[in-house]
């Protein structure tokens with residue numbers, strides 16, 4: 001039951017990474033390899049029998065130091081579709097024994113015979129440290145305000161699926177850029193694949209140094225709307241902020257809330273993405289979230305395929321043979 | 325104690341402007357002369373090819389006693405200091421409890437005497453319990469031997485308290501050593517705010533948080549004519565502020581730490597908490613400005629800000645791990661690497677910032693080889709190459725950011741009051757490997 005990989009997979013360049021920690025350090029072809037592999041798995045998910053044996057006998061652990069039902073469920077299901085055994089651990093700092101570090105916790109879990117550890121943590125770099133301390137593969141499922149590679153990959157995958165390409169598109173990332181791991185990972189992926197990126201929000205939520213990543217800064221959503229092919233509406237990270245970064249939610253909504261009315265200024269075929277649990281009525285209206293431009297549910301479906309691809313590749317699979 | 329002769333070393337004593345190859349003669353614990361000696365000697369040291377300097381002084385260390393002895397004690401800290409070539413250190417009062425009373429200051433002397441390594445001078449707290457609300461009993465602290473005042477670990481936040489402290493200490497001519505940081509602006513931060521912190525998604529501590537307090541303190545020093553010393557300057561803006569203050573004749577001195585010369589905020593790309601320090605590692609531009617400040621005399625002193633933390637604490641997540649790195653046992657070679665090797669400072673200037681300058685800020689009669697002075701002497705081997713291995717440190721802690729670095733130079737012999745207290749191992753084992 002071989003399924004050919006769609007797209008231009010480069011047979012000469014073989015995937016060698018054992019971890020997926022961030023997108024900053026991936027080569028463009030590696031990002032494309034993940035997307036191509038995900039395309040193959042996307043087809044699997046449309047079959048009646050949704051399982052492939054790629055990770056049979058392997059153990060995938062979700063080690064979540066920060067609660068997240070959606071990402072964890074998506075990884076779990078992705079691992080199960082690859083026939084892996086999966087275990088979920090959600091650890092709060094209060095449930096860790098006194099004097100036990102996150103490294104101890106992870107080592108203890110690894111000792112149960114883990115092949116891939118999917119790590120979510122509120123502190124940047126935690127997956128990177130674990131990748132150095134553990135033997136198993138580590139996948140970053142979101143580390144503080146740093147990166148959320150699989151979220152950005154599924155965003156980019158969705159854009160490519162709908163628009164047919166990434167290169168040359170203008171993508172607006174709207175909102176809390178400063179505290180958003182989704183923003184960082186999206187910027188890396190989009191820039192590497194040739195998109196033009198505009199970050200848009202109040203100056204208190206946009207670090208000025210971000211221009212060094214060759215992105216455009218804009219403070220007026222209304223001004224940039226007509227230029228954007230894609231809008232990715234980020235969640236305000238109340239939990240990561242010190243507060244006082246904007247005067248009120250009402251004012252934020254007035255300036256940056258994506259409403260039906262505002263969307264009329266956008267291109268007819270503008271694609272609207274929104275990662276993760278959005279604060280309805282703050283970043284966008286329910287009508288927009290469920291409206292014709294929205295790809296919110298498609299993102300969830302694609303998330304599964306992208307996570308299957310990542311699990312498969314870090315476990316030693318090659319892009320060409322995916323889904324065999 | 326008899327006579328000690330350190331033969332034919334290059335004697336460098338900035339306090340007297342001496343830089344020449346000579347014998348240094350110590351008799352009964354004090355410097356007798358710098359010059360040829362044919363008389364009898366109880367101990368002779370061949371210092372050919374070595375530098376003979378006044379005992380080095382580190383005016384900014386944290387020994388964790390009392391309160392956090394698992395990280396460092398006065399004894400282990402003093403042993404580390406000695407091995408690093410330091411004969412005198414000034415320890416900050418942010419212990420638990422804080423050094424804010426006469427008895428607490430006397431306790432530091434007692435423990436240092438018991439340990440018998442180097443001299444340890446207590447710095448008294450500016451405010452009671454370092455709480456920033458009322459002045460500590462500074463007169464009593466001076467009676468107990470406090471050489472200066474600081475709430476280090478924290479800034480003296482209140483401008484009113486800082487102003488009163490600078491006024492009050494005029495009667496003792498003791499310096500206020502301030503840690504310049506506006507806490508409002510750094511809350512929650514773990515590293516320098518800038519391009520790197522943005523990339524890593526780590527909360528930043530902006531340079532302006534330091535610079536605002538540097539300029540406040542300079543204005544208060546001008547207003548009070550108090551004796552102000554600014555600790556661990558880390559930004560280009562701070563250097564410029566101190567430079568112009570000195571030009572205007574304001575009484576202010578300043579220090580930098582070797583890690584702020586040797587590392588930049590890009591070290592945090594590893595996410596390793598060993599690089600988490602306050603003030604944070606800054607940018608290349610800041611490093612260059614600090615070096616420029618050392619070269620033109622804007623910055624008077626190099627100090628380690630030796631801040632030991634037991635290993636388990638640095639295994640925590642970056643945001644939970646404490647700030648600080650140890651530095652006593654790497655200070656000399658890191659200064660050589662960052663300042664001597666690239667030709668920024670000559671030995672005379674480097675030694676000045678490690679001896680007579682800190683002695684003057686602290687008002688202690690150290691840092692000189694003048695005849696009659698107590699013979700604190702550091703004999704430096706400037707050429708020996710070795711690899712930094714924190715496991716071999718005398719310090720109780722291992723939070724050294726330079727592990728694995730190959731460096732040049734170390735203290736070979738260290739005398740305190742004429743007594744040979746430290747001698748480096750015959751040959752560092754790593755050297756043999758390098759030769760192969």
Ligand SMILES: [Zn+2]
Nearest residue numbers: 476477503555
């Ligand atoms: Zn400090």
